[in-house]
Amino acid sequence: MALDKIGIAKRIAQEIQTGWYINLGIGIPTLVANYLPEAVEVVLQSENGLLGIGPFPGKNEVDPDLINAGKQTITMLNGSSLFSSAESFGMIRGEHINLTILGAMEVSENGDIANWKIPGKMVKGMGGAMDLVASAKNIIVAMQHVSRSGDSKLLKECTLPITGLRCVKKIVTDLAVLEISPGEGFRLLERAPGISVEEIKHATAGKILVTGDVPEMTIN
Amino acid sequence: MALDKIGIAKRIAQEIQTGWYINLGIGIPTLVANYLPEAVEVVLQSENGLLGIGPFPGKNEVDPDLINAGKQTITMLNGSSLFSSAESFGMIRGEHINLTILGAMEVSENGDIANWKIPGKMVKGMGGAMDLVASAKNIIVAMQHVSRSGDSKLLKECTLPITGLRCVKKIVTDLAVLEISPGEGFRLLERAPGISVEEIKHATAGKILVTGDVPEMTIN
């Protein structure tokens, strides 16, 4: 059975190691914070100027001067710090962030990502995505394997305007976990529970590499 | 009579207008602060990270964590602010400082300045001088008109390693006030009390421009 958004978030949470500073994009990536194992100590960055994002506030704690990059009201933790946008992107470009998790409209088999613009439709802008993908040492993409219209989002080459070149390391979709094997294609690492290798191959337009038995994900 | 250091400082103090942010170099420039008219409201910058240099501390106020660029213990004023060296030189390069006053070993008739190195002797380093002279909108040099060995310090071209090109606007020496007239030379503006135009011409190796009667400085 294909994973739902929570399933994708739970699977990504397993990738996270203690001691990491992490930037979570809007949507599924934001959900990942809810499924981190208790023992894993990480710090979440919000690119509008905060390290140490806390839970959403109680109704009496809401502060309009404290929001995340998705403009949601948030709280801070003990040990949090606040800073300007220039400092924040200095942190990002300077590769001080260990992991970036973000959504995508398309990923190519060499790790290109497209997630900021659909020509002819409204352009909302790239926000911080281009800085993040140009700089992150480790990028995981969270997305559906195929679009609503049934087209694969894992392609030989992106068809939409690019956000960044050769940057994605791993992709977690509703069907599979894959990593980019530079120069080779998408290496299939894990199947969603009950999803066959054939189904994943069918849903993947780019070159897919399958070696031996591909294990099923373990999701709690 | 040639001015002493205090006389030079007092004459430079007359150049300063209310509302200016000013960087004072080590030596005579530092003295200028003592002779500002009461009504003139300025802010002094110390490039190691302070706006609003106050007087030297009383014996019980000395704080090793509060020094000026000459490493002297200082105090702060109401309205002072502290910042990093990167921010400090951002202020300087970004031309937020209205006036820089510094010493020189040589100045050329096109406004070049040399003040950081004497080849063969010890090189102490340029500190912040190269940033200051490359960026300041208004630079006044405070110096003796001739060196201890009797050589003019106002030259056609500098002989020592350059600190900055075509940057000096005005020079106040023990003998005269001169401004750089680009492409023309040193324009003599004022004479020190009792010093003749001929004496100044004699002490100036670079081209000097004298128009009409040159007034004597008024120093209180």
Add this chain to the structure above:
Amino acid sequence: MINKVVENAEVAVRNIKDYNVIMLGGFGLCGIPENCITAILKLGVKGLTCISNNAGVDDFGIGLLLQTRQVDKMISSYVGENAEFERQLLAGELQVELLPQGTLAERIRAGGAGIPAFFTPAGVGTEVGQGKEVRTFNGKDYLLEFWLKADFSLVKAWKGDTAGNLIFKGTARNFNPMMATAGNITIAEVEELVPEGSLDPNQIHTPGIYVQKIFQGTNYEKRIEQYTTSS
């Protein structure tokens, strides 16, 4: 120290002219110069180029200046959630230059800090990189980007003193400190204006040297875009 206080927003903005370039602080609706925006509406200047991370919403923030058609061009990183913006853009009535958020922040910082150009990896191989100089350092490609400056920068702080020193609060800091450095004239509106000497020099976010005019703001709405609670 030099006193930068002016009476109110109307006095502060009155020298803004048609076709000026203005920077406006804020991220979304957080930390925006609400009073200055209202005063510019009243002033009625036209043809403005606005540099701001976002373009407000339909009926608040810079969205208000779009409604009155006072803006010819926006330089931003994200402009979602604004129907009037979309209409003007599609009708060709509004020029829009979209930049990566970090590039925008750094170009403004560079403008204030006297750095005319710098290299950044953001946007290499994308539309943003078209026509820009690319150079490789240590095997990685970077774009050459230039400083941004403005005729006026409008920033919003939490506390400020009469000497122009500013302290921001929470994530309302965002683009405000860099924009304060990059305006030929920087106007700061503050929630609390205090006498010089009231703020700890060690806690100042924006030194007063960058601020030409400061005033006590009034009636802050501080609208929340995504009111989200745990319960």
Add this chain to the structure above:
Amino acid sequence: MINKVVENAEVAVRNIKDYNVIMLGGFGLCGIPENCITAILKLGVKGLTCISNNAGVDDFGIGLLLQTRQVDKMISSYVGENAEFERQLLAGELQVELLPQGTLAERIRAGGAGIPAFFTPAGVGTEVGQGKEVRTFNGKDYLLEFWLKADFSLVKAWKGDTAGNLIFKGTARNFNPMMATAGNITIAEVEELVPEGSLDPNQIHTPGIYVQKIFQGTNYEKRIEQYTTSS
């Protein structure tokens, strides 16, 4: 939050190796990492490249590491007042690269902020500009300068928390915040180490993300170079 505390200076510096590049905060003797310098003396590593605005005095600060001949190269802006330094320089035992102070500060900031190169006006037409790319922007000449990074950055703060957040005091801030961002491993020594949550997030000068190790310093001498009083 992630705990960065180590026991003392000896533990903090023990991974520094011969020929490493290290940055040391401070301006003159103000805000220097006294405990780390002592620990490096004890560690005995050789061949170091030290990036620091100054080189200490004969018998304090980096001057101590020059006496023991642990330093092969200094990158600084001002190195006056140090006789041993002068002796080694003239004897060709010490390499010295002198940079304009603002260029030094900005190159370090660039190293931490992922900017491989930038243009600055300082040094155009001087020895500093020899061999460097010159480019004209708006009629003014600028030099291309590159980022600086270090294997280890050693910084000294006033207060720090267990998560590595730092607050500096007075003009002891100087080069410390930029250097904290530009070290592969950044070690912070603090006068007062406090639990996370003790420092106001709005007053942090260096966010903990930049700091890999932090320890409570001891026996600060804080020597004054030019003791100057009004009376």
